[in-house]
Amino acid sequence: MNGPLINVWRGFRSLVSGMRITLQQFFKPNVTVQYPHESIKMPERFRGHIIFVRDPDSGKSLCIACKSCAKACPSECIVVDGVKREGEKKKSVTEFKLDFTKCSLCGSCVEVCPADALRFSKEYNLASPTKGEYVEIDLVRRLEADKP
């Protein structure tokens, strides 16, 4: 008679301790993020698609249109063009297009860039009903549109 009663008592106590644990959770803050209303800040090393680094002095791109990135790219998804403007030492970029449908975010372009003109963006809200928007991401226009 002793055995089963002790068993019942133990079971009852374990139920009560389970209830205590859930009640403790009840009063703790939420752990979820309500995505469209709020979102998590991306970590430092997150790799979104590449974007230009802005020259802090001139506010323009640091790119010298050397095309190293286009050569380094294993997926051949970068097209660069540039001109040499009057009175400037370096070439400046006029066209930089990224085909993000092919890009594998390997980072060779960022690594190889002699002017450190490229970096990964923190953008991850990428969705579109057509692929057009991501076949050609125009980095030059993006930099201009994103005036500081």
Add this chain to the structure above:
Amino acid sequence: MNLPEPFRLLLFVLGTMAFVGANAAYLVWVERKGAARFQRRPGPTEVGPAGLLQPIADALKLMSKQLIVPPGVDSILFRLAPILVMMPAMMCLATIPFSEALAARNINVALVMVFAFSSINVMAIMLGGWASRNKYAIISAARIVSQNIAYEIPMMLVVITLVMMTGTMNLREIVDQQAGAIWHWNLFRLDENPLMPVTFVIFYICMLAETNRAPFDMAEAESELVAGAFTEYAGMGFGVYFMAEYANIVVGCALATLLFLGGWQSPIGVWSGIPWFLLKMYALVFSVIWVRWTFPRTQFYSLLNLSWKILIPVSLATLVLTAIMMKIL
């Protein structure tokens, strides 16, 4: 209030229906919010402030759906079952006193009436499952019958234990006996019967099982039986079952409050009234939700084992011990 009898009756019918409807709708919201808090998420937030209009949106959605009666079902029983599930919960509220003055009917056998009507609930769910012509629904219906019969016995035994102490089945008189202070509540009247807490725990467990709540929700074992007895129901047919579950919880918790927690009596002896009754009842409702989100569903045979091997012997023992104590002391 001295209203003519027909008006009083009408008022109570309307009041009961409104009370049951509002509770069923908003306890769903409370359940979802509660579940969310236990799992540390916000729960419904989009419809209205803090998701407060969610039950209305749900109801609109359910009502706009087609009521499908699948071919081959017993169409009369199939349509009747949801009504039969909802009706007993409302009938039970006719005898439940909310306060000294607020009760539809003060009858001497109120307790018997509550139990009589709440056992219709079992039959109604079984009819729904049977009429559905669906193997999952029939398995679930069979389970419900064996579960509810198994748990009705210990529930009756603990209620008999209690009635032996109170000497009456009139709910108002039972509450009146508990007037005074917290140590006069039946749950804490250890001087008269030290087994009272055990009785309460058994009553509470049986109430969970009778209302088919987790961890005893064999009626709607989603993971095994699709949706149990409700598999074939669409739209508001399912909605009524869903509401009836909450209405039954309200009735069960109200009964537990009246029998064990002193009904509308305040724990300090003064300012007794409806607020105390509602406070105690909703505290119990919260604990029911709390239990649901703490424990996983039991297996069916361990559910029956719990009743036949533990609850029935223990409640029989409390009954016999109480009888002996009352005779000797």
